[in-house]
Amino acid sequence: MLAAYVTSFSPDSPLDGLEVGDRPEPDTREHWTTVDVRAASLNHHDLFSLRGVGLKEQQLPMILGTDAAGVAPDGTEVIVHGVIGADGHGVGPKEPRSLLSERYPGTLAERVSVPTANLVPKPAELSFEEAACLPTAWLTAYSMLFTAGGLAPGDRVLVQGAGGGLATAAVTLGVAAGLEVWVTSRSAEKRERAVTLGAAGAVEVGARLPARVDAVLESVGQATWGHSIRSVRPGGTVLVCGATSGDAAPAELTRIFFQEIRVQGVTMGSRDDLGALARFCARTGVRPVLDAEVPLTQAAAGLARLQEGTQFGKVVVRP
Helix, strand or coil, X not given: CEEEEECCCCCCCHHHHEEEEECCCCCCCCCEEXXXXXXXXXXXXXXXXXXXXXXXXXHCCEECCCEEEEECCCCCEEEECCEECCCCCCCCCCCCCEECCCCCCCCXXXXXXXXXXHEEECCCCCCHHHHCCHHHHHHHHHHHHHHCCCCCCCCXXXXXXXXXXXXXXXXXXXXXXXXXXXXXXXXXXXXXXXXXXXXXXXXXXXXXXXXCEEEEEECCCCCCHHHHHHHEEEEEEEEECCCCCCCCCCCCHHHHHHCCCEEEECCCCCHHHHHHHHHHHHHHCCCCCEEEEEEHHHHHHHHHXXXXXXXXXXXXXEC
């Protein structure tokens, strides 16, 4: 089957280790299901894998991808939940938590095998391309806003870095739920586009906000951490799901403890949350912002958009 996979690691030029070609069909396992992938979406996790983060040489070649929507053998249209080992279904209770493409082959292929319990029904209202955007970036945004963040209509939130899949998801979901959403970006064009999605306002990275926020969604790290800590109200929450610009230093611990700021880590979300997110999109008309759609043979072009930071929304790959 055709797949996009890692053959070698290159921290400085990650796409050098990417190949698209023939790979063996997924293994048959008890309590697992092989899904015909109709659409997959790209994430920074794929670039991290190409740099050697979370993988070892002996695991290569490894098929990339954590997100997919497709068709199960019985004809059911499904969304793949990419977290493996969180509840033991299909892997045993002692299986450590991982994401697809870390311990098991990922979704950038014509077919992917996952624990049957990881399959979530795809609402008919969502296309395969839209559904494929949900399992990582959109699920993480949903978890940050509503599960870990506990935000409610009327609350104010800051999203660091407009343009990526997580940021566009957070703006779209937050606005639909009645939040006052602010975003930052170095790009005037991306700030303007965030406002068209419904953001209350968009400012340059580091700029002062009109008022402190109840929560900050932080995925950038070093470049925005200080601004996040200064922008959240006393007793508020900074929700962290990544650090694309590197680890934050210094941590600003004095401000954190004196103002009783809560720092909460978030990695995607549960299968039930993914189902709730899919139903939310189906019922409200909220849809993922699609930046580009590329065939699997051109996966490198899609990943290049993420590496360059030129995308606005999700990049979708179609086998």
